[in-house]
Amino acid sequence: MPVSPPPAGIGPLAPPPPAPRRRRRLLPVAVLATVLLLVLAGVAGVLRPGPVAGWLGDDATGPAAAAQAPEPDPSPVLAGPDANAPQPTSAGVRAAVEPLLGAAALGSRVNISVADLTTGQSIYARGGDDGTVPASVTKLATGVTVLEARGPGYRIPTRAVAGANPGEVVLVGGGDPTLAVNGNGFYPGAARLDTLAKQVKQALGGTAPTKVVVDSSLFPGPVHGPGWDDDIPTGGYGASITALMTDGARSDPEAARKTFDDTHGAAERVPQPDLTAGRSFARLLGLGGDVQVTRGTAPPAGGAAASGAPAPGTELGKVESLPMIRLVDIMISDSDNVIAEALARQVALARNQPASFVGGAAAMDEVIGELGLPAGEISLSDGSGLSRNNRISPSLLTDLIALAGKGDHPELGAIFGGLPVGAWSGTLGDRYRVDATEAGAGVVRAKTGTLTGVHAIAGLVTTAEGRLLTFAVLTDRAPAGDSDVSRQALDRIAGALAGCGCR
Structure with missing residues (x-):
């Protein structure tokens, strides 16, 4: 039976392995397989020669490359995300997540957007178009705009x-x-x-x-x-x-x-x-x-x-x-604020703006508009998300992720490689490990954000029936108490999407 291809734009842009600095936790075999499903779906796309080779500075046209016999296509070891899996319904998603949005730990304002990655179609939103303090989720916008403005192979x-x-x-x-x-x-x-x-x-x-x-x-x-x-x-x-x-x-x-x-x-x-x-x-x-x-x-x-x-x-x-593809990967996987601010200034330089906080924010807004995204739903003061002046709507985030995954702009797919994986890596390494959230282990791949009273998460999740969704949940009026409780409340929402067919 032929393997279903992954959605265009996700697989072919898996970046090089992360730097060996940070430890990766062990996952159960079943969960590990799910993680590999997301990461290895595009193995064929990163074999040299190809666009990634160019971005990393490899020369596939030199004498040594010409003398080597072409490598055979790899045999698939895991199926990619199933583009034919049934799409959740609005009613199904509403039933799964709305009871969780009223958690006291999330505060009085919780804005959410859920969309289908393959089609880009919005499935469910509440306050989806409302600008919300995004914290470090801002780095998704920084990554997309600098990849578009500078290109994945640019070196500073x-x-x-x-x-x-x-x-x-x-x-x-x-x-x-x-x-x-x-x-x-x-x-x-x-x-x-x-x-x-x-x-x-x-x-x-x-x-x-x-x-x-x-x-x-x-x-x-x-x-x-x-x-x-x-x-x-x-x-x-x-x-x-x-x-x-x-x-x-x-x-x-x-x-x-x-x-x-x-x-x-x-x-x-x-x-x-x-x-x-x-x-x-x-x-x-x-x-x-x-x-x-x-x-x-x-x-x-x-x-x-x-x-x-x-x-x-x-x-x-x-x-x-x-190369820029690696800098974006580090920025997202480690949530590196200093790299984020430097990359926002690279967007400014590419768009002939002053390489300052103001110029970077203006240039990022410009590139968002160039990509056909609703620039009116983003207002930035920095590139890292440390600023409480930033506002991004959840629907802009899901639109941005869907655009990066469609393949029309292959350079944008680099943002996926650095996304932390639930119960496995980065800022999600210690999350999705309790009963109420563990359905998201290995299948939630997302950027997180936290400031006092602000909690956010945006990324990808695979449903129980194999459909790949993009989601964003932002709350900026959360209690200033135990942040772990607020983060678990967010994780229950993504876990609910992972644990259901939502139809």
């Missing part, structure tokens, strides 16, 4: 250029939040300053480095977002957003990597990330002692050169970030 550069005086080096930030100092950085595979320093030394020739200037002027405006709670810059989940930083502004990336699971990703951040990065770079260039690093701007190229020294503005070296 960090450059070094010759300064105005002989031996002066200007470190120019391009907005890569994952840049590492050396091989002990927080993000596996990140671009490194020690690599850049080697390039600079070679380019300088006999001229000794004498000074480092940091140019972080690409990101103008405030470094902290409007609507952020007072403790966010120092609480371990946010940071000062500058165009030049290393390791997401973490003060001790090695320790942060080792304690990631225990701290849920929180880590001490440095107050001036650009100057901290500049000091590290100066040490790598051999400028020891109490290194004095200043801010400035790179001189334009074409100036007169001193004897034996590169002309001011001459590029001395460049390193590039992981």
Whole structure:
């Protein structure tokens, strides 16, 4: 019997495996099979050559590739989502979820949208078009807009250029939040300053480095977002957003990597990330002692050169970030706020807006409209969801997810790879493990969001009859008490969709 193909856009865009930093919990065999159903449905789509190879910088047209015999198509090991499974009815979904929407732990306003992923048809909504504080669910909009604006293969550069005086080096930030100092950085595979320093030394020739200037002027405006709670810059989940930083502004990336699971990703951040990065770079260039690093701007190229020294503005070296498809994956799977803010600014740069909180929000709104989505149902102040000023409607979120899954915009499918899986990974790793929610284990794949009094979840769920739905549930007037109780109340809703045919 032939295997039913997955909905277009989901399978072929499964990204590379996640970084090995975070532990994955063991699942029962039956649940593991369901997780693999979602992830492995598109195995054939990621075999090289293909679009993913291009996005990751692979060259499938070189001599080595030409000499290799083509690999045979893989044999399917699990069926993909069944596009012929019966679609739930509005009455069936209403009966399954409405009794759960009145839970006291969710507060006085719970807005929800449920749609069919294959057709994009809305099945059920309550307050579906109402703007609601989305918290970190905002990152779905950030991921979609940056993939559309920059493309999955785009890499963020960090450059070094010759300064105005002989031996002066200007470190120019391009907005890569994952840049590492050396091989002990927080993000596996990140671009490194020690690599850049080697390039600079070679380019300088006999001229000794004498000074480092940091140019972080690409990101103008405030470094902290409007609507952020007072403790966010120092609480371990946010940071000062500058165009030049290393390791997401973490003060001790090695320790942060080792304690990631225990701290849920929180880590001490440095107050001036650009100057901290500049000091590290100066040490790598051999400028020891109490290194004095200043801010400035790179001189334009074409100036007169001193004897034996590169002309001011001459590029001395460049390193590039992981491709955008990987940055989006990390942002979503780890709910990395600093990466999210950097990517929102990449949307701004791609749309000729200032790379600031205001410019990023305006550019994301512009791209949402370009994609044919209702831009009137989103109003943003940042790209991470830390701002309480953000508003997104549940129906916009389900429309966005359905658009990414249809295949008309294959570059958008990268958002699915980083989505946490119920009882398995990411922010859902400890959820869907109690009787009232366990139907969602392995079959709920979603982005979560939490602020005090705000709880949200949006993503995919497979019904008991095999139909793939997209859903979003947002509440921004929840009691400020036990957040775990509120999250369980949300999980019961997604669990109810997973546990029924809803017809």
